[in-house]
Amino acid sequence: MSDRIYRVDMSNLSFEIEDVPEAWQGLGGRGLTSTIVAEEVNPECHPLGPRNKLVFAPGMLSGTGATDSGRCSCGAKSPLTGGIKESNAGGTSAAILARLGVKALIIEGLPEDDSTFYHLHVTRENVEITRVPELVGKNNFEVLDIMAEKVGNKAAVMTIGRAGEMKMLVANISVRDPNGKLRSHGRGGLGAVMGAKKVKCITVEAGPDDEVSISDPGKLKAANKKFMHAILAHPVAGEGLKAFGTAILVNILSEAGGLPTRNFRSGECDFAEQISGERMARLITEREGDTAHGCHRGCVIRCSQTYNDEDGKYVTSGFEYETIWSLGAHMGISDLDMIARIDNVMDDLGVDSIETGITLGLAVDAGILDYGDGEAALRIIQDDLANGTPLGRIIGGGVGNLGRLYGLVRVPVVKNQGITAYEPRAVKGQGITFATNPMGADHTAGYAVATNILGVGGHLDPLGKEGQIELSRNLQISTAAIDSTGMCIFVAFPILDDPECMPALIDMINARFGIELDFSNVMELGKRILRTEREFNLRAGLNSAHDRLPEFMTYETLPPHDVVWDFTPEEIDGFWDF
């Protein structure tokens, strides 16, 4: 049975199931969410008003058994950046949506009765829309428990916590993962869009016979074997991430002088070792946690983990480098246990741990708390943010708003979204990605760290300008394509280093749909997605002046390399010459 579009109209609490328009046939994941948002959402609309739409789309290969294909994209006009947004997450939603034949789930309109929240339950040919006043004010873990009782623990769950209900700009959308924990559509305030639509949670349930139709299963299986082999043979994707998680990057970046420390005042952190992936792995092992599991079924990279406290009690999982960086090097907390506790509370409330952590670090410059004061940070999240006090609203407004309210100049944002764990002055290719990507500062959008720092895909001097724009451009184009497949971004590592990997991925796409794409088709797709997103942004009011890093990086030298951000506006704008 063909895939179809499930469309929910919250203004009259109805749904339609539609055939997939011709132009959307070859799309999935980010390619599809961005295309739908660009076609159907007025770029000038208010992101929390009735004319924005929230779109979920599994990747092209999600649900097929292709290794690492379980990422689901979520898109909308972002209330944080004011531009187009796609944020993808692991968990179980991509595979289940794909198995149901849901090419995309589009949620539009605002309910007339906004006195409560709603639960959407998606099954084959149906979307049940129910008022759930009993869920209002509940946070994510409790919602998961309630949903497990209500619809069983095999259904996918997407939910917002109190932050999303309050339409905070740091609110994310959380997704149940195979271990019953949480993954997140973290960035860009998509949880606020869901909250504005008064959707508290979405569950998706497939039956045992619901399977993705594959045009040539044998070909897919064969290609997947090669693909998986390429991943497993790669030193980063197949080994490093599994051993130490993404936090493997803490020591690497600090040694490279590219770990933004104390609000981007240095590129090296004196307590990097204490918050490093190596130390985390030791603690996890000592405490009988789990150093390596996947965020979705079929993942062989397994960069996730279960982090326990000293008593061996679960604290958090999916404990990522960027979160550890933001609360650690950036806001000065050297106690990994404290960072883990805060991470857990943030997951429960449903806030982007990256944006929130960067905001807390910037709050030191605002005089709100001191560097390293984890108790204060925890209190602000648990008491203020959770209850929407004025201070909680300020932190929940994200980095850019905090900077505006306190008259700060050293505010690490691009397009109002916080810059993550890679110092642009010292990892210049990544700086180009932060500056130019339509999503705002987003480390995943074109991970030049690979070639600048990790020696993946060759090596390019991270401190020099030479070749960085081309590097970022190629990565952003290929990432836009990969984000459409449902693949984890880390498959980019073997793709960059192993010439067999990309052809295997393309073979899988062709086998799935019975088509004949080649490499250039895939790159064209990536280009088309980027251009579509850029065009939306221009019409939304984000022009070249928004493709800029914070001005202070142009005149303030960063230790230890004493470098500044030295790309001219004209050079940056040249990024779009493709």
Added chain:
Amino acid sequence: MSDRIYRVDMSNLSFEIEDVPEAWQGLGGRGLTSTIVAEEVNPECHPLGPRNKLVFAPGMLSGTGATDSGRCSCGAKSPLTGGIKESNAGGTSAAILARLGVKALIIEGLPEDDSTFYHLHVTRENVEITRVPELVGKNNFEVLDIMAEKVGNKAAVMTIGRAGEMKMLVANISVRDPNGKLRSHGRGGLGAVMGAKKVKCITVEAGPDDEVSISDPGKLKAANKKFMHAILAHPVAGEGLKAFGTAILVNILSEAGGLPTRNFRSGECDFAEQISGERMARLITEREGDTAHGCHRGCVIRCSQTYNDEDGKYVTSGFEYETIWSLGAHMGISDLDMIARIDNVMDDLGVDSIETGITLGLAVDAGILDYGDGEAALRIIQDDLANGTPLGRIIGGGVGNLGRLYGLVRVPVVKNQGITAYEPRAVKGQGITFATNPMGADHTAGYAVATNILGVGGHLDPLGKEGQIELSRNLQISTAAIDSTGMCIFVAFPILDDPECMPALIDMINARFGIELDFSNVMELGKRILRTEREFNLRAGLNSAHDRLPEFMTYETLPPHDVVWDFTPEEIDGFWDF
């Protein structure tokens, strides 16, 4: 002696006095501040960083004895809008700067030692720059008293209160008026720019022999006689404003259905009479205040007043319609005495009473206080804003930021600046001005209320679209020119109705400089200023998508006329076809 440019560099606490470049010769007021900002400030710079500049320029006719010519312009890149900003104020600064031959005072850079604030004392050929730790944390009225002792009460004073020190986006720059009270460069957060530069106050002192050089004094005097006659003979400029102040508009707008009430939910206010200019005038008379005085020497319109409390004790002056509207109709306070008390506290702290009042009204939608709760509003200003508590920072961040932090959709801003006391849906020409003017929503920038509501310059149906773009365009062009002369905006009323008025104004300019401008030259000047400002904004990242009214006005009908904002984006963009 020729006029010259006084340039202060805060980065090394030095100054230079420069000849006026050829291209700036014919300029003054807004024409000059906008030209200097556009030429010297990188549109992409951080408004509170080292690369922004704060420019003061008296009007072309300031200090000459020309009626109503005492407005001083202040310009910079605005931290509130992110675009170019000019805000002009009465007081004594324009005339004294002009008499000293200060064509413009440019303040640039940030001091290396930012541990304290500085006082700039401008005299002929000199700028004294002094550390003033004793003034830190003081508010405006106390600063005026201290300055009166320090430099005498004939010097002009420009000062920031605690809000400016804290770089709040609602911070204004206050100016001493002839009665020792305050006028304000109110809008756009210019006080935050002054605060960022660590300038607490500026005093300007002229000697008895310092006089503006006039090329043909006899011609100026003769033209001024005609000009003054035209003002005095005009029913609004010569009579209405003097009798009832600008608050004369309360009843007029409410009756026209154009008085935004309870955050733009209606165009008529049930308690308009209680906050009307008529009632204010009665109270002032009963309490032996002063119903009519000028904000600067030489004003014959005299729309200002001194408002006393029930015991005949001074409460506030310069008690404007827009302030009364924002705290009154918009946030529901029907007690004029309470509004006056809040106005006085806002003046003292140095906040734009318009932006702050609109923010307080919107705060009702955020659940922060209730409609009509003046005590709560007063407490928030006096306790929270003055002390920079989190709630104070939120209110001090202005309308747009409050909306973002609380996930609100009905947020009355254009370019992040609050929409003032005229409902765009019911006064459509004014809506075009709000949408398109480079300053953001600014009622003075092209006062279409005149022709839409007051019958000045003819009459145009305020509810229809016909002719509104042309009306707003013509008014914005002429206003840009008038803002360059140092004239009060209300001279536009006789200019629109009396064919002798504009020629008299042009004669005065020609007599001052010994030149031969005609009407078309003046209109060309206005066009050039607008285009310069627009071009700056485009480069700063404000494109056509920012020339829009809030989206909710396009789908929410406004009582009592049940109208929506129905201009298409294309129609609005046509504004710039000149």
